Amino acid sequence: MKQPAPRAEVVVDLDAIAANTAVLRERVGRPLMAVVKADGYGHGLVPAARAVLAGGADALGVAVLEEALALRAAGVTAPLLAWLHAPGTDFAPALEAGVEVSANAEWGLAEVVAAARATGRPARLHLCADTGLSREGATTADWPALVAAAARAQADGEVEVVGLWSHMAYADAPTHPTIGAQVRVFEEAVGIARAAGLDGTRHLANSAATVALPDTWYDMVRPGVALYGLDPLGGDPAVHGLRPAMSVRARVALTKRVPAGVGVSYGHTYSPERETTLALVPVGYADGVPRAAGNRAPVLAAGAQRTIAGRVCMDQFVLDVGDDAVAPGDEVVLWGSGERGEPTAQQWADAVDTIHYELVTRVGGRFTRRHVGSAGAV
Numbered sequence: 459m460k461q462p463a464p465r466a467e468v469v470v471d472l473d474a475i476a477a478n479t480a481v482l483r484e485r486v487g488r489p490l491m492a493v494v495k496a497d498g499y500g501h502g503l504v505p506a507a508r509a510v511l512a513g514g515a516d517a518l519g520v521a522v523l524e525e526a527l528a529l530r531a532a533g534v535t536a537p538l539l540a541w542l543h544a545p546g547t548d549f550a551p552a553l554e555a556g557v558e559v560s561a562n563a564e565w566g567l568a569e570v571v572a573a574a575r576a577t578g579r580p581a582r583l584h585l586c587a588d589t590g591l592s593r594e595g596a597t598t599a600d601w602p603a604l605v606a607a608a609a610r611a612q613a614d615g616e617v618e619v620v621g622l623w624s625h626m627a628y629a630d631a632p633t634h635p636t637i638g639a640q641v642r643v644f645e646e647a648v649g650i651a652r653a654a655g656l657d658g659t660r661h662l663a664n665s666a667a668t669v670a671l672p673d674t675w676y677d678m679v680r681p682g683v684a685l686y687g688l689d690p691l692g693g694d695p696a697v698h699g700l701r702p703a704m705s706v707r708a709r710v711a712l713t714k715r716v717p718a719g720v721g722v723s724y725g726h727t728y729s730p731e732r733e734t735t736l737a738l739v740p741v742g743y744a745d746g747v748p749r750a751a752g753n754r755a756p757v758l759a760a761g762a763q764r765t766i767a768g769r770v771c772m773d774q775f776v777l778d779v780g781d782d783a784v785a786p787g788d789e790v791v792l793w794g795s796g797e798r799g800e801p802t803a804q805q806w807a808d809a810v811d812t813i814h815y816e817l818v819t820r821v822g823g824r825f826t827r828r829h830v831g832s833a834g835a836v
């Protein structure tokens with residue numbers, strides 16, 4: 459029996475992810491750590507990891523240990539760094555799984571050392587310097603003590619410092635003065651570590667820096683969003699040879715003809731000026747379609763882009779398609795590559811005053827996800 463088309467699905471093109479990775483890897487000509495945290499930016503942790511590796515990524519980066527261990531459990535054996543840990547973390551499973559970890563502070567390093575002693579496995583350790591983001595990393599004031607403690611732990615065979623890294627605040631504005639300032643602080647931090655005998659891979663560049671700031675590439679780049687085909691600079695990804703991998707679709711659940719002046723959706727914030735056809739789309743804010751998209755965000759329906767009519771509800775929203783032909787079951791595309799006339803995640807981000815990162819990582823809920831393409835297939 460023919461399966462009915464899904465009510466709502468996120469379609470992820472793994473070949474696009476692999477191709478984007480290959481474009482960036484070729485451009486930088488040095489190792490690339492592909493960031494696959496947050497469920498592969500909403501594209502699926504394990505399939506995204508396999509696709510970036512198929513595209514030539516040298517290593518994987520995630521935020522938290524749970525993500526790293528899920529990759530190992532799925533049989534992904536590539537070098538893998540997890541950099542965000544809360545106090546009291548048991549690093550033993552990470553060390554046993556060959557996951558590299560990061561320290562921001564001496565107390566965090568002590569927890570890593572404790573796990574190295576307990577397991578008899580030296581930790582492969584990255585030291586993070588705060589070079590101006592004021593987020594993760596040791597400040598310039600705290601860095602020398604962290605370096606000294608790591609050097610002692612390395613001499614004792616408890617850690618091997620394999621990375622020295624930081625994260626950028628403003629790489630999406632490539633001429634911003636903080637960029638040069640962060641580079642200077644990073645180089646000073648690296649100098650202090652080198653003087654203490656620590657010789658790790660230097661990595662600083664996120665996607666924006668990977669496409670726009672060669673001076674930040676050092677020994678390895680660490681892009682995320684660009685791998686998924688989204689322009690980190692907020693423009694057209696094709697300029698960088700990138701293609702969006704995610705397409706978000708739903709099927710019209712109901713259509714109806716209504717007279718001019720009816721109020722549409724909660725609070726009646728939309729009313730058609732003339733008799734029209736309304737189409738009901740069965741996805742809402744519980745599925746990651748932002749409520750702020752009401753009366754603002756575009757979708758492709760019945761061959762044209764149309765703005766959502768009225769408020770986005772928990773499970774559904776409404777479109778005004780005028781006199782165009784639309785029927786229950788017809789496809790509506792919220793965002794995709796743009797190649798078929800659909801809006802892009804960037805257009806949505808502009809419409810709802812957010813960034814495409816937030817849209818792709820939050821879409822989910824009751825959408826099913828389907829992977830197409832063969833990159834990384836096992």
Ligand SMILES: Cc1ncc(COP(=O)(O)O)c(C=O)c1O
Binds near residue numbers: 625663664680682684
């Ligand atoms: C520490 C770190 N490195 C790299 C990235 C990748 O950033 P982007 O997706 O902007 O390339 C992130 C993502 O936010 C991050 O937190």
